[in-house]
Amino acid sequence: MWIAVVCAVLIVVVGVVAVLGGVLYLVSRDGGGGAGGGDPTDDAAVATYEGDYFTFDYPEGWVDLSDAEGFVDAGGLVEVADEEPGEELGDVPPNDLRVYMYSTTYGAQTECRAQAVWSGFNWDDAGDPQEQDPTTIGGEEMFVQRVTGTHQGQDAVSEMYCMDLGSNVVQIVAEHHGGAELGPELTAILDSWVWKV
Incomplete structure (x- = not known):
């Protein structure tokens, strides 16, 4: 029984890490500007x-x-x-x-x-x-x-x-x-x- 509980907790932790990793990737790729690829000149002064x-x-x-x-x-x-x-x-x-x-x-x-x-x-x-x-x-x-x-x-x-x-x-x-x-x-x-x- 305790093995099933540990496996369930591990699945939840891995799922949360995967979702957070995906969100962080998208935000850093877009420069924090929202959805989409963004214009490469957006950051130019x-x-x-x-x-x-x-x-x-x-x-x-x-x-x-x-x-x-x-x-x-x-x-x-x-x-x-x-x-x-x-x-x-x-x-x-x-x-x-x-x-x-x-x-x-x-x-x-x-x-x-x-x-x-x-x-x-x-x-x-x-x-x-x-x-x-x-x-x-x-x-x-x-x-x-x-x-x-x-x-x-x-x-x-x-x-x-x-x-x-x-x-x-x-x-x-x-x-x-x-x-x-x-x-x-x-x-x-x-x-x-x-x-x-």
């Missing part, structure tokens, strides 16, 4: 740009280049990049995001087409702008122009997003060198976008 018209999150280690000479004069609102640009014209950061806003008598689609010819001007080789299907950023539909090419022997891509905001055009330019698609950091920035208007 972010900074937030808070402007009059929009906000977005970007990696904390990135640099704010909004005070660069001539940027504000060209209608620049904010520029962030993963590293400081070099001294030469072609020394550009691998990941860069710029936002402009300017008054125009033309609409966003026309402005996007006209401005896209400047995409990749400091690359080794840039193709012609290609109009893409409109996309949604922060819940607002935006016109899209895309340019691909090479820079310092690597694939490069520039995507320009434009929308009308009253009598102004807002233009977002995301550039990535080192691949034919935007990198995950730039994609995460665009995914975090919130319009205030």
